Amino acid sequence: MSLKYTVEHEWVRPEGPLACVGITHHAQDALGDVVFVDLPEVGSHFDQGAVAGVVESVKAAADVYMPISGTVTDINEALRDDPSLANTDPLGAGWFFKVEASAPAQIDALMDEAAYAALIGQ
């Protein structure tokens, strides 16, 4: 299934009943070398747009926003141990967390690939 995107530069990949979330290639490029991630606790609930995590490079810190309302079911422990995965494989091994959506229709309303490419000027 193709990715959906937010204006805050997160991507969302529907995986059955869950949605996997990470930061975009554009976001990791703007941040530079990622040295730290703060991930939400499994079981915690967030409304769409709430701050669910933090990603930091040497020069900057950025909030990671929850793209859709839901409950966190899984976090990427490997990313916590090696935050550079967010740079080297942002759409794959550098995923942040998985969410069980409480309003799955919110996913459909996010930007598609073409809309996100237009947003970042590509």
Added chain:
Amino acid sequence: MSDNPLLKTPLHGLHLSLGARMVPFAGYDMPVQYPAGLMAEHKHTRAAAGLFDVSHMGQIRLVGTEAARALETLIPMDVMGLGLHQQRYGLLLNEQGGIIDDLMFVNRGDDLLLIVNGACKVNDLAHIQAQIGLRCQVIPLHEQALLALQGPKACHALARLMPGVSSLVFMTGNSFTWQGQNLYITRSGYTGEDGFEISVHQAAASPLAQALLAQDDVAPIGLGARNSLRLEAGLCLYGQDIDVHTTPVEAGLNWAIQKIRRTNGDRAGGFPGAEHVLNQLDGRTPVQHRRVGLKALDRVPVREHIELQSMDGQRVGEVTSGLLGPSIDAPIAMAYVDTAQATLGQQLNAIVRGKTVPMAVVAMPFVPNRYHRGPK
């Protein structure tokens, strides 16, 4: 400032051709990083040699027989006793003893050359002109660029172009000629590494930078790595770690005030804020807070403005600079904390997004400096 177009250094075109990411800094369009990225640039400087464009900084000549004596009325340093081609770190103070700017100055024989911060240079020039402009000529060198070459291979790389530079030792300078251009080079810098700062006419700046970058050991380094390098070296960033609200004593810069300007020295006092600064230095006035180095015990970056608490939850200070130090691979910071907490080994808690991150007061520099002090 926001209405004014950004200024460009003589290396602006070179930065663009090298693929730099440009940001506004001190009114200039400056490279924050090149394609290699901050981390790689930082490590390259510690391992080989990094080339920095610091042409945004101000270069000011003071000329005249009274210049050294006049400058001593603005800074608490020994200027008159500075030998030919010797360089020193200095602090422009206001009447409260607060720091207007920090600078480097070198005695070139026929003048004193001052290097001041880019963001402060307009005010510095006006201040110096107003205070001592009748006692010496105050001449801004708008046509001069400034390059820094830093790292363990800096000397080898620069000596390929100008063999004489290897005879310089830390905090000394001299004139050199390269392709018919006069350069003034000091063995100094702001990374904690051995290295040089090169004052060069704007017309020769880009050819010189390219001649250095043509060597395998030399890579271009942006402002991002300049910041992480200076923090690991325990060096203050003006506007963050020191400003008009901090005195030299609060900032832990006592070493920069030579004995001759202190109480009972031959030229004691006689600089702005002298009474307050010397009272603090002599312990007659208590010092409320002091700048310290901190290292986090968890791997959580602790950035500027983050609150620091004592172990019993009292607010005792605030971080002024902080990041994950690429060379020591741990979060480090500078902060001002209450004097009672400003002792080595003191444990504090940083409050990061509502969570406590344990930190300890540690000695600076965080990474040992490797200045070339010459044979002793």
